[in-house]
Amino acid sequence: MKRYRSFGRLRSNRRPDSTNSRPVGWSMYLVAGVLGFALVAGRAAARDGDLDIGNKLADMLRAGRNVVSASQTLINNPEIGDKEFTGEKLVREAEAIYVKRAGSAPTAGDLSDRDRRLLEAQIQAMRKVVDEHQADINRQGVGFKGFIPAIFARLVNEEFEAIAGSDARVRVTAPPELVRNRKARPDPWEQNIFETKFLAADWPEGKPYSELTEFEGKPAFRMLLPEYYRESCLACHGEPKGETDITGYPKEGGKVGDLGCVISIVIFQ
């Protein structure tokens, strides 16, 4: 099930495996952060720390998804019983991918307590989700098990909320016509950013959006990272529109480079 491997990656081969953890990526986000500051001028100063932890959480989530995507063949093999695809293994491989992309582990270096807590909570959530689903993953006689990167990400985000929901939230959402599960529906703030920023013709490709605002009545740093369809995404989300994919869901008719989803991060202040 390799097609899920790259779910949520920035689109196109022009930027192969480009991640936010690269130095170039970092500097770009720095610029984006300044821009974001300009956009919310006067309300609150953008914080490098918030931007930093947001990117890290997003990158780690992507790394986890990558591991699940790369393991689809194993997971969906009906012959093998115990696949030894444990939470620990997933976390290890995800961190390895993260290190390869960013140059260092997510938790390495100077981190604030909050940031370390949030990253550890995310890693814990990943481990827990995989471990809780061992029975499903190891089920013999069933091929496609539905334990795909998107589901994995949603379950991890839900678990993350359960562990650290008072400090931060991570979700994967999308414009309403692309949302498959009601739980991923955008809230009005997100919907507004989609319409006015990401779907605008002049929005630079891949550029995140961040803003100091409120969430559930509390001041919060909110950050949206757009992700675009790659070739491997189109097996389920491509054309012809309306044809059912392997999960039984009708395809969206997307093309390479179209906006596919958005990682939405909330850091409470």
Add this chain to the structure above:
Amino acid sequence: MTPPATSLSEARPRAETRSGFARLGAVPLWARLITLTAAGLISLIGSSMFFSSALHQTADRTTKMKELFDVVGTAGEAHVTFGKLRYWLTDLSVSLLVTSERSAIAAREKLEANLDRLAGYDPETVTEIRSEVEAYFSTAMDAADAYTDGNRVIGNTFLASARGHSEKVDDALNGLVEKVSAAAFAERQFVVENADQSARAAVYIVVILSVIGIVLTFLVFRSIVHPLHRLNDAIAGLMQGNFDVEIPPEGDDEFGAMARTLRLFRENAAERSRLEEESERQRNTISTAVETISDGFVLYDRDARVLLANSKYREMFSDIASVIQPGTSFRDIMAAQVETDPAIAGSLPAEQWIEERVARHRDPQDTVDERRYGDLWMRISKRQTPDGGKVAVYTDITEMKEREAEIIGTRDAAEAALADLQKAQKRLVQAEKMASLGQLTAGIAHEIKNPLNFVNNFAKLSDELLEELAEILAEPIKALDKDSREDAEDLLATARENLVKINEHGKRADSIVKNMLLHSREGPSERRTTGLNAIAEEALNLAYHGARAEDSSFNIEMIRSMAEDAGDIECYPQDLMRVFLNLMSNGMYAASKRTANADAGYAPTIWVTTRSVGNGVEIEVRDNGGGIPPDVREKIFLPFFTTKPAGEGTGLGLSLSYDIVVKQHGGELALESEPGEFTIFRVKLPRILPPMEPQNAPSRQSAAEGGLQ
């Protein structure tokens, strides 16, 4: 054929008794036909209106029925759609998938559309259903939202509440479907029965209208056909000349008018028939008279076309009898005649002959011609009739002509015989003169022969004496002086030359005298074996000198071709000489005759050829004179036949020659000639004479006498 009085008296009462038809008969034909057509049209329009109204009624009810079935369909569809709505809302609560939500919304929209259509039929029920659907949908969505937010207990509560609304909607839709179905089926039943009724009524109407139509048509048809048949019978009868035929009664309608016209026609036709019979009788009388004439009779009209011709005329010209018909032109008859017998045109071309005959026919004067048609002679008398036509009478005068020809023939024969006799007499006189001349010549020749012998002998002797004298005087002469000696020698020589000339000419004179004797000798000549070439040569010389004797300017080229092997033959040389002389003299005569009026390049020539042929010999005498025409060739060997002017020939030469060659020598005498080119006489003789009775060896006289017989 019934007598007219009876048929008419029967016809009238019958017309009166048929009261029904009489009444119809009083109505004009056009009125009858218009009534019939109008009745047809009215029934057509009436039935069409009935069918149209029945069809409209059925169509209205069918439309209503169709609408009801549409409502049934829509109600059924609404029921099914509501089923889908329930399914997707239930699925949404479990899966939380947006696609299920979208399907549920789509199902609801479709259901609303169905309800919109049903609202027209049963608004109350539809309003009730709408409110229940709304309640169900909103409660189910509340349940889905609760599940999405993870509030399972509240979600279950909402879902239970939604289930109550769902059942209400289901019941209401079921009831609606049943109600509408019942109404639709009832409507269908009504439509079917209604259509059946209309069809039955249509059948009755068509049957009734058909019966009325057939009866009406039959009545009108009969009122037309019946009188028409009677009129037709009457006309047919009249056409056949039956004037007693029954004519239908003269009613008030068109047929009555036709019957009236027919009666008038019958009266006219009867009168005309009577006049025609009278005319026919007169024509027959004339025809019989013309037929009884023993001559051929033809009457032509002013355009020269045959009006009338009797059978005698056709009999006379039986070859073209088929052409001789009234209407045939005189020109066509002439053309047929000349085609059947081209000889009648004589030397004229057929077209010209026809033109002449036509022109002659047009001659307004009375003409009488006598013409020959094959074996028949006709006298044709033509007279012009007052109207410009011509009467021609052909009388057979063949017998008369034959008798006339016989008389003329007899007369001509007598005249010819007389002429022949006169000619023969002249020739006999001439022959006698010639015979006398011959005897005279023989006598003279005999008398001359003796002195001539003296002249010859003494001339020869004198020559010998002069020779001796010359020997004797030789010496004395030498003693003389030169002049005297020359004179003496000259005198001696000249005297001897003169003597030689005397001897020479004496011999020539002797030869001529011998020939004269030979030519005029009488009695049978002696039989000897002689060279043919010698006889031929001598004959040629004699013929040449003879011709020269008669005309000193005469000259001819003589080409001899004497074969060495011709050799000797046993013959009567003198008679044979006479034959050759005769043939050669004739050849020279012909050549000289042609010279007189020939062009400059002409050279009179005679060829004499001898050759040995098998057991005999052949001598050919050819000249390039005028030739002998075929008609002359036939008669050339007859005695007394000559083409020479009187006094020049006896007409006996060739006759005699023929007798000598054929009868005396058992040979052949043949003639070949091309007029204007040449003539060849060819004599064939056996080398040994055939045995012959002495009396058969003819003399000149006997041959001449034989020729006369």
